[in-house]
Amino acid sequence: MIDRRRLLLSSVAAAGAAAAGSALALPRAVPQSEGGAKVTALLERMMAEFLAESPEFMTTLGLDTGPAAAVRSRLDDRSQAFLDRAHGVYRGYSAELATIDRTALSGMDAVNYDTTKFMLDSAAVSDRFDYGAQAVVGGAAPYVVSQLTGAYMGVPQFLDTQHQIRNADDAGTYLDRLQAFAGVLDVETDRVRSDFAKGVVPPDFILRRTGEQFTAALGVSPAESGMTESLVRRAREANVPGNWAARAEAIVRDAVYPAMQRQAEVIAAALPGATSDAGCWRLPDGEAYYRYGVLSYTTTDMDGDEIHRIGQEQVAELSARADEILKAQGLTQGSIGERIASVGQRPDQLYPNTDAGKAQLIADLNAQMAAMQTRLPEAFGVLPRATVEIRRVPVAIEAGAPGGSYQMPSLDGSRPGVYYINLRDTAEWPRFTLPTLTYHEASPGHHFQICIALETDGIPTLRKMPLFSGYTEGWGLYAEQLADEMGVYADDPWGQLGYLQSFMFRAARLVADSGLHHKRWSREQAVRYMVETLGDAETTMTTEIERYCVWPGQACSYKLGHTVWDRVRERAKTTMGDRFDIRGFHDTGLAAGAIPLQVLERVIDDWAAGRA
Incomplete structure (x- = not known):
C-alpha cells in the first residue's frame, strides 16, 4: 500500500x-x-x-x-x-x-x-x-486518532524518515519541529474531544489498540525514544558536532511526552462508554460516510451490496485456481484456506524470527527485486530512473502498521523510494508469499508507477502525486498479475500460490470491508470470514480487520482498481487485435499520471481507438 x-x-x-x-x-x-x-x-x-x-x-x-x-x-x-x-x-x-x-x-x-x-x-x-x-x-478516516491515524505516530516517523540531517542547521530545525510536535498533539486532542462529544468514538477494540501504542511509546525513556535516537544517530553519521542527545531528550521529556500523555488520557477515558460495533454505519450519517469512503479511495460510486457480490464471486474463482495448484502438489485434504495455511507452516517456508532471519528475508527481497529489474524492458518502453530501497517498518509502530507499504522518493532525487515491510513476526511472511509482495510494492508496482509519473514531462505537478488509491493500488495488484504473466513462477508453484493467495486476500477484503460498514458485521465475524477463507493466522487477520475499521473503503481500492486495469487492457486487445502492444498499453496508462479509474478507461480507450 x-x-x-x-x-x-x-x-x-x-x-x-x-x-x-x-x-x-x-x-x-x-x-x-x-x-x-x-x-x-x-x-x-x-x-x-x-x-x-x-x-x-x-x-x-x-x-x-x-x-x-x-x-x-x-x-x-x-x-x-x-x-x-x-x-x-x-x-x-x-x-x-x-x-x-x-x-x-x-x-x-x-x-x-x-x-x-x-x-x-x-x-x-x-x-x-x-x-x-x-x-x-x-481518503476517508472517521477518527482523528486511532492505531493508524494521528500525529502521535505520523510525526515521529516523518522526522525519522523525511527530515534529513546533513548539518547543524538540519539538526536545529529537527529540534524546532520536535518542540512543535507537542502543540500539534494538543490541537489533535482538542479535535478528538470535539468528535467524541458528537458521538464519533472509535470501537472499544480500536481504543484499546491505540492505548497500547501510547503505552509502548511512553514506556520508553526520553533518552531512548526513537525521536531522540534518530537525531543522535543521524547527526553522528553526518559528523555533526553538538549535544543533540540532551537537547532532544529535554524536549521529549518536558513537552512531547506530556502532550502525548494528555492525548492518551482522553482516549482511555472514552473506553468505558465505547461499543464494539465495528462499522462506520453507527456514526452520524454513517451509511453516507461509507459511500464517501468508497468514492474517495476507489474513485467509483459502488454501493455496499455490489462490492460484497463482486468480492464473493472473485473469491470463488480465485479459490478454484488455488485448489488446482494445491492438488497438483499433493495437498487434497481440508479447506483451501487450511491447505494454504499448512504450506505457510512448513519449515522450509519460514525465516527464523531473529535479527539474522529478518536480515536474510530482506536480502532475499533485494535479490527478487534485482531479478525483476532485468526483465522490465520486456513489458515497458519507459523505465524509471529513481531507485528503491527495502527497509523494515520501525519497531515502535510495527504492532499496528500494515504489512507492506511504499514511500515515494523526493523530487530532487536526494532520497530514494522505500518499500517498507513489517517484520514484527517473520511467521507472517512465509517465503512463498514474498515475491508477489515485492512486485506490488516495488517494481513493476508502486515504485515503478509513481516514479514514471514523477519523471514524465507535461503532467501537472499535482497529478504526479499518488492521489487516487483505486488507480495506484489497482496498478500494484495488476503488477502482481503481470509478473505471473511474465513467467516468474514457471518453475515455482509455491510462488504462484502466493500470488493467487494475494489476489484472494484482496477479493476477500471486498467482502469484509462491505460486511463491516454496510452489512453491519462485527469485528469477530469479519475476522472469522478472513481466517476461514484465507487460512491466515487470527492475529494477522485481526490487525487487518481493525485497519478496515478506521479506513472505510480503502481496502476495496486494490481489487476494484485491478479489475478496471485488467478490463481496460482486455478491451484494448479486442479493439486493436494484432496491433495491441503491451509496452504501449503500460506506457500510456502510466504516463497519464494520477487519474480516477473512469478517466483511466477513457485514456486507454482513446489510445486503442487511435491505433486500431
Whole structure:
C-alpha cells in the first residue's frame, strides 16, 4: 500500500504560494486550447498553494531548501480552523473550474479537467461531514486518532524518515519541529474531544489498540525514544558536532511526552462508554460516510451490496485456481484456506524470527527485486530512473502498521523510494508469499508507477502525486498479475500460490470491508470470514480487520482498481487485435499520471481507438 496519509492530509489556503513557487519550477503542459491552459494553470496553482501550506509535504518532496528552507522548522497545521479554511478554498476552485467549457477540451486537457473535477467533487462530499480527519484530497478516516491515524505516530516517523540531517542547521530545525510536535498533539486532542462529544468514538477494540501504542511509546525513556535516537544517530553519521542527545531528550521529556500523555488520557477515558460495533454505519450519517469512503479511495460510486457480490464471486474463482495448484502438489485434504495455511507452516517456508532471519528475508527481497529489474524492458518502453530501497517498518509502530507499504522518493532525487515491510513476526511472511509482495510494492508496482509519473514531462505537478488509491493500488495488484504473466513462477508453484493467495486476500477484503460498514458485521465475524477463507493466522487477520475499521473503503481500492486495469487492457486487445502492444498499453496508462479509474478507461480507450 501507499503511505498517502502524510501527503494528502488536507488541502491548502492561498497564502504563501510565492514561497512554494520559488522552491519548485512547475512543469507546464502544452495546452491544446484556451480552456486547457486554464485547467493546467488551476492545477499548478493548487499544487503551489498546497506546498505553501504544508511544510511536511515540502520536506517529503525535498523542496525545503534555498528560499523555502524556513519551512524545515515547522509542522503542518492540523487545526479544525485550518481544515475549514481549506474546504473554503476548494469551493473557490470548483467555482473557477465551472467557468471552463469541458466540451471544448480533448486529449490531456480533458484528462486534467476530469481529474480536477473529481477531486473537487469528492472534496465537496467530504465537507458534508464535520468529524474525522476530513482529508480534502485523499481518503476517508472517521477518527482523528486511532492505531493508524494521528500525529502521535505520523510525526515521529516523518522526522525519522523525511527530515534529513546533513548539518547543524538540519539538526536545529529537527529540534524546532520536535518542540512543535507537542502543540500539534494538543490541537489533535482538542479535535478528538470535539468528535467524541458528537458521538464519533472509535470501537472499544480500536481504543484499546491505540492505548497500547501510547503505552509502548511512553514506556520508553526520553533518552531512548526513537525521536531522540534518530537525531543522535543521524547527526553522528553526518559528523555533526553538538549535544543533540540532551537537547532532544529535554524536549521529549518536558513537552512531547506530556502532550502525548494528555492525548492518551482522553482516549482511555472514552473506553468505558465505547461499543464494539465495528462499522462506520453507527456514526452520524454513517451509511453516507461509507459511500464517501468508497468514492474517495476507489474513485467509483459502488454501493455496499455490489462490492460484497463482486468480492464473493472473485473469491470463488480465485479459490478454484488455488485448489488446482494445491492438488497438483499433493495437498487434497481440508479447506483451501487450511491447505494454504499448512504450506505457510512448513519449515522450509519460514525465516527464523531473529535479527539474522529478518536480515536474510530482506536480502532475499533485494535479490527478487534485482531479478525483476532485468526483465522490465520486456513489458515497458519507459523505465524509471529513481531507485528503491527495502527497509523494515520501525519497531515502535510495527504492532499496528500494515504489512507492506511504499514511500515515494523526493523530487530532487536526494532520497530514494522505500518499500517498507513489517517484520514484527517473520511467521507472517512465509517465503512463498514474498515475491508477489515485492512486485506490488516495488517494481513493476508502486515504485515503478509513481516514479514514471514523477519523471514524465507535461503532467501537472499535482497529478504526479499518488492521489487516487483505486488507480495506484489497482496498478500494484495488476503488477502482481503481470509478473505471473511474465513467467516468474514457471518453475515455482509455491510462488504462484502466493500470488493467487494475494489476489484472494484482496477479493476477500471486498467482502469484509462491505460486511463491516454496510452489512453491519462485527469485528469477530469479519475476522472469522478472513481466517476461514484465507487460512491466515487470527492475529494477522485481526490487525487487518481493525485497519478496515478506521479506513472505510480503502481496502476495496486494490481489487476494484485491478479489475478496471485488467478490463481496460482486455478491451484494448479486442479493439486493436494484432496491433495491441503491451509496452504501449503500460506506457500510456502510466504516463497519464494520477487519474480516477473512469478517466483511466477513457485514456486507454482513446489510445486503442487511435491505433486500431
